[in-house]
Amino acid sequence: MASFLPSWSLSFLFTSWMLVTLSRTVVAKVIYRPSPWHLAHATFYGDETASETMGGACGYGNLFVNGYGTDTAALSSTLFNNGYACGTCYQIKCYGASACFRNVQFTTVTATNLCPPNWSQDSNAGGWCNPPRTHFDMSKPAFMKIAQWKAGIIPVMYRRVPCIRAGGLRFSFQGNGYWLLVYVMNVAGGGDIANMWVKGSRSGWIKMSHNWGASYQAFATLGGQALSFRITSYTSKETIIAWNVAPSNWNVGLTYKANVNFH
Numbered sequence: 001m002a003s004f005l006p007s008w009s010l011s012f013l014f015t016s017w018m019l020v021t022l023s024r025t026v027v028a029k030v031i032y033r034p035s036p037w038h039l040a041h042a043t044f045y046g047d048e049t050a051s052e053t054m055g056g057a058c059g060y061g062n063l064f065v066n067g068y069g070t071d072t073a074a075l076s077s078t079l080f081n082n083g084y085a086c087g088t089c090y091q092i093k094c095y096g097a098s099a100c101f102r103n104v105q106f107t108t109v110t111a112t113n114l115c116p117p118n119w120s121q122d123s124n125a126g127g128w129c130n131p132p133r134t135h136f137d138m139s140k141p142a143f144m145k146i147a148q149w150k151a152g153i154i155p156v157m158y159r160r161v162p163c164i165r166a167g168g169l170r171f172s173f174q175g176n177g178y179w180l181l182v183y184v185m186n187v188a189g190g191g192d193i194a195n196m197w198v199k200g201s202r203s204g205w206i207k208m209s210h211n212w213g214a215s216y217q218a219f220a221t222l223g224g225q226a227l228s229f230r231i232t233s234y235t236s237k238e239t240i241i242a243w244n245v246a247p248s249n250w251n252v253g254l255t256y257k258a259n260v261n262f263h
Contacts (some may be wrong), residue, residue, distance in 0.1 A: 058213040066186070072112040075136065098144065181211060183215045184231065
């Protein structure tokens with residue numbers, strides 16, 4: 001004799017199967033892919049030591065200590081995007097100029113600074129970073145990898161590429177007992193940040209506001225609490241959480257390392 005299950009039972013079984021199936025779904029990591037090539041121009045600033053590139057509008061401080069080295073560039077405001085482009089990575093190749101090194105395909109740089117407009121000069125005669133120009137003011141060592149430095153300015157092709165970083169995100173703390181200012185460094189993947197939250201071990205998630213460059217701030221009293229951060233990439237929109245990055249005895253002036261990063 002055949003046996004039949006009531007309709008509500010079948011519905012329950014189907015729902016249970018769906019929940020189990022969904023619970024086993026593997027969410028793929030978001031991986032940033034290179035963009036198409038575009039035309040621009042490039043100059044350089046500073047000398048072979050790249051000492052003038054230290055600091056910069058992104059707030060990365062000593063670029064050697066913080067892992068960026070001399071392969072860096074200042075972006076025109078069209079690219080800089082009010083600081084949201086800090087940390088982004090580009091392949092740049094000299095294009096169609098006699099000064100180009102023919103045996104070099106490209107060099108890869110990280111955006112660490114702003115090349116401000118120079119309104120006293122024409123955009124085609126010295127005001128290279130004036131809007132709406134797309135321009136890279138490279139460190140001299142980076143420029144010298146693709147062209148003869150005596151050229152001064154060269155046409156280039158560029159594209160955004162994934163940032164390859166060793167290790168996790170780094171958080172450099174500034175501020176005081178009521179104001180936490182955090183510079184986020186060593187960002188892989190798209191290299192950029194759109195939004196950021198902080199959570200103390202005795203608080204909920206607090207939305208941080210964009211200060212400038214690669215820094216975010218929270219007006220909150222978080223002393224004596226271990227701190228975690230939730231970060232969303234500006235380009236890929238991926239969100240990751242760095243749990244317990246800083247211990248409860250954290251202090252300003254120090255940099256803390258996470259064990260997570262973008263891809």
